[in-house]
Amino acid sequence: MPLITTKKMFKKAYEGGYAIGAFNVNNMETIQGIVEAGKLENAPLILQVSSGARKYANPLYLKKLVDAAVTDSGLPIALHLDHGDSFELCKDAIDGGFTSVMIDASHHSLEENIAITKRVVEYAHDKGVVVEAELGRLAGIEDAVNVSAADAMYTNPEEVYEFVSKSGCDSLAIAIGTSHGAFKFKSEPKLRFDILEKVSKLLPNFPIVLHGASSVPQQFVKQIQLYGGDMPGAQGVPEEMLRQAASMAVCKINIDSDLRLAFTAAIRKHMSDNPTHFDPRQYLAPAREQVKEIVRHKLLNVLGCSGKATEIL
Secondary structure: OOOOOOHHHHHHHHHHOOOEEEEEOOOHHHHHHHHHHHHHHOOOEEEEEEHHHHHHHOHHHHHHHHHHHHHHHOOOEEEEEEEEOOHHHHHHHHHOOOOEEEEOOOOOOHHHHHHHHHHHHHHHHHOOOEEEEEEOEOOEEEOOEEEOOOOOEOOOHHHHHHHHHHHOOOEEEEOOOOOEOOEOOOOOOOOOHHHHHHHHHHOOOOOEEEOOOOOOOHHHHHHHHHOOOOOOOOEOOOHHHHHHHHOOOEEEEEEOHHHHHHHHHHHHHHHHHOOOOOOHHHHHHHHHHHHHHHHHHHHHHHHOOOOOHHHHO
């Protein structure tokens, strides 16, 4: 089957009280690990590409790898542009075969954000592509996204209806306390479920997205530090909070840092245990396996979308 949009995915997720995992991809091994997990759990997947990944791997190469994943797995898979910061970047992704794009104009005023998003929506919808937008700003650093704590702001629920109705976006990323990167909280983790609840009442049946939602598994942090890494204070969103969000209006949960941690932890351990190895296949294979296992865990125990591929096909 070909790549699909997230329309039916989100409809089923909203009705079923679960979320679709949106996993960032940068190379072949990461894609293979994610898709193998999806096959084992019979789960729908969103493979998303950031502007940093496009620069690193070349969008043409990534698109061909994702096409291979669709052919190999038979799963419902959407290809999504993560944090497109301009109309031109979103247009390029749409023209390049992406089935979903995010326009992130959240650093502009509400009026400018609406205008920029609407322009992307008009172009995307004409091509059969869906659009995610953002209202509010998440703190943290990840690829090209760099927002200080001082510049971060929660989503104002009073603005969401105006934004969605005027822009025409298909899903909305909101800020309720998650953040980008592996250092999300300096104290006790807390999410503003009151904001999520208000938004869902103002936008009934409308799919909400959580960015910056990696849990930063401590087993990977410890493994990285045991084998020469330095990640003091790395902390993510507790998985029970993500499951609660998925049972509400959140239909898409973005996961990137957890994959990086799994990948890096496996490589560090392998290189320490096998100092004579220099064949990349020797250390990339366990990295791919560790990505598969963490994604499988997320699909089954956090997102709740294990076994849901069949209802979307």
